[in-house]
Amino acid sequence: MKILIVYAHENPASFNGTLKDLAVETLTQAGHEVKVSDLYSMKFNPIAGRHDFTDLSGEEFYKYQAEQSSAASTGRFARDVQEEMDKVDWADFLLFQYPVWWFDMPAILKGWVDRVFAAGYAYGGGNMFDKGLLKGKRAMCSVTTGGPEAGYPDPDGNLMRNVQFGRLYFCGMEVLPVHVSFSAAHLDDAERQAYLDSYRKRLETIETTKPLEYPTLAEMGLG
Amino acid sequence: MKILIVYAHENPASFNGTLKDLAVETLTQAGHEVKVSDLYSMKFNPIAGRHDFTDLSGEEFYKYQAEQSSAASTGRFARDVQEEMDKVDWADFLLFQYPVWWFDMPAILKGWVDRVFAAGYAYGGGNMFDKGLLKGKRAMCSVTTGGPEAGYPDPDGNLMRNVQFGRLYFCGMEVLPVHVSFSAAHLDDAERQAYLDSYRKRLETIETTKPLEYPTLAEMGLG
Numbered sequence: 001m002k003i004l005i006v007y008a009h010e011n012p013a014s015f016n017g018t019l020k021d022l023a024v025e026t027l028t029q030a031g032h033e034v035k036v037s038d039l040y041s042m043k044f045n046p047i048a049g050r051h052d053f054t055d056l057s058g059e060e061f062y063k064y065q066a067e068q069s070s071a072a073s074t075g076r077f078a079r080d081v082q083e084e085m086d087k088v089d090w091a092d093f094l095l096f097q098y099p100v101w102w103f104d105m106p107a108i109l110k111g112w113v114d115r116v117f118a119a120g121y122a123y124g125g126g127n128m129f130d131k132g133l134l135k136g137k138r139a140m141c142s143v144t145t146g147g148p149e150a151g152y153p154d155p156d157g158n159l160m161r162n163v164q165f166g167r168l169y170f171c172g173m174e175v176l177p178v179h180v181s182f183s184a185a186h187l188d189d190a191e192r193q194a195y196l197d198s199y200r201k202r203l204e205t206i207e208t209t210k211p212l213e214y215p216t217l218a219e220m221g222l223g
Numbered sequence: 224m225k226i227l228i229v230y231a232h233e234n235p236a237s238f239n240g241t242l243k244d245l246a247v248e249t250l251t252q253a254g255h256e257v258k259v260s261d262l263y264s265m266k267f268n269p270i271a272g273r274h275d276f277t278d279l280s281g282e283e284f285y286k287y288q289a290e291q292s293s294a295a296s297t298g299r300f301a302r303d304v305q306e307e308m309d310k311v312d313w314a315d316f317l318l319f320q321y322p323v324w325w326f327d328m329p330a331i332l333k334g335w336v337d338r339v340f341a342a343g344y345a346y347g348g349g350n351m352f353d354k355g356l357l358k359g360k361r362a363m364c365s366v367t368t369g370g371p372e373a374g375y376p377d378p379d380g381n382l383m384r385n386v387q388f389g390r391l392y393f394c395g396m397e398v399l400p401v402h403v404s405f406s407a408a409h410l411d412d413a414e415r416q417a418y419l420d421s422y423r424k425r426l427e428t429i430e431t432t433k434p435l436e437y438p439t440l441a442e443m444g445l446g
Contacts, residue, residue: 011286046330048233061236062236101337102337102389104327104333107333108270108271108334110329222374
């Protein structure tokens with residue numbers, strides 16, 4: 001498979017950095033091709049705005065989402081957005097590595113989603129959920145938390161729903177269950193190693209792991 | 224009351240801009256003092272990082288959250304962060320105006336939370352939820368959505384929980400129910416006016432509206 005890792009952590013020596021390095025190593029050894037978008041190193045701009053487009057549509061009233069749709073149909077995305085879309089197009093599998101901050105992605109990664117999963121490119125015109133425009137791809141998140149496991153019962157449901165259901169599946173992707181390293185800043189060596197071992201096993205089985213089951217558009221009464 | 228409006232929309236002519244202007248006008252007329260953090264106009268940097276601090280703590284291993292705690296105890300936040308903290312300190316009431324993107328805040332506002340609701344300043348050392356460090360303040364969100372109301376049953380629960388419970392209440396604030404303008408981009412004039420009227424009523428009653436009921440730390444078994 002062709003795998004894009006989207007990685008959001010400032011410190012390469014962090015546990016997030018270690019998990020990202022483990023993924024590159026494990027997936028490459030398994031014969032996959034791997035690219036990494038290291039958002040902090042790239043100084044990725046997370047602010048959505050007019051600078052996302054090489055030219056505007058000319059509509060009198062500027063609407064960001066409408067500009068995205070227009071840009072998608074005529075190829076007018078700014079270079080930094082288009083480069084990420086090219087990587088997404090190339091990839092069969094998207095792997096997100098980030099620390100959970102305030103029950104969601106750090107802003108630098110949230111802004112990657114805002115700008116790259118653009119209307120007309122990743123979804124739109126009734127094409128969402130099982131009809132999303134990134135259909136055929138798979139995705140998975142590997143996250144760390146500040147707090148212990150007890151604070152996050154059913155992480156696939158309560159912690160990750162907005163990301164997994166509302167973003168990845170919304171755009172049509174099959175979503176593998178999240179791998180969570182709880183209390184990442186407070187682990188002893190044995191606990192760190194246990195998370196690295198469990199993550200390596202998840203990485204070695206991404207082709208056979210069963211995706212989360214979500215309802216179709218029709219089942220939600222929207223289709 | 225002293226009210227800080229944190230506003231995240233690129234286009235002043237948008238419905239979000241109109242709602243923000245309505246809030247400034249209505250709250251001022253009611254005798255409140257109002258300040259606005261207009262994040263797009265300010266070109267607020269949403270990326271959390273070393274630049275958040277005038278000096279680092281000197282710890283060998285750089286950890287962002289630990290640097291926040293250290294900076295909070297010795298006053299070493301960078302100017303853009305400190306200016307927002309000064310406004311939060313000044314305010315009795317925080318009002319957030321933004322469009323819901325991907326079930327959460329636009330990245331420019333998510334990054335405001337990442338950087339301004341810092342460890343040691345807004346929470347930390349066991350001080351969270353009913354013991355959060357912003358205790359005594361109230362907060363409320365006014366949001367717009369792309370989709371219709373049917374897609375968001377129980378907005379205070381399913382749409383806004385991460386923001387209202389996981390951020391505002393986590394830092395100790397009382398949270399008033401969200402005001403949602405659904406399908407903001409597809410309203411006719413009468414529908415727009417109905418949302419403006421209902422929002423004005425909410426603004427006129429912020430001193431008497433009952434906050435959402437959330438469990439205390441002790442009730443969650445964490446205290």
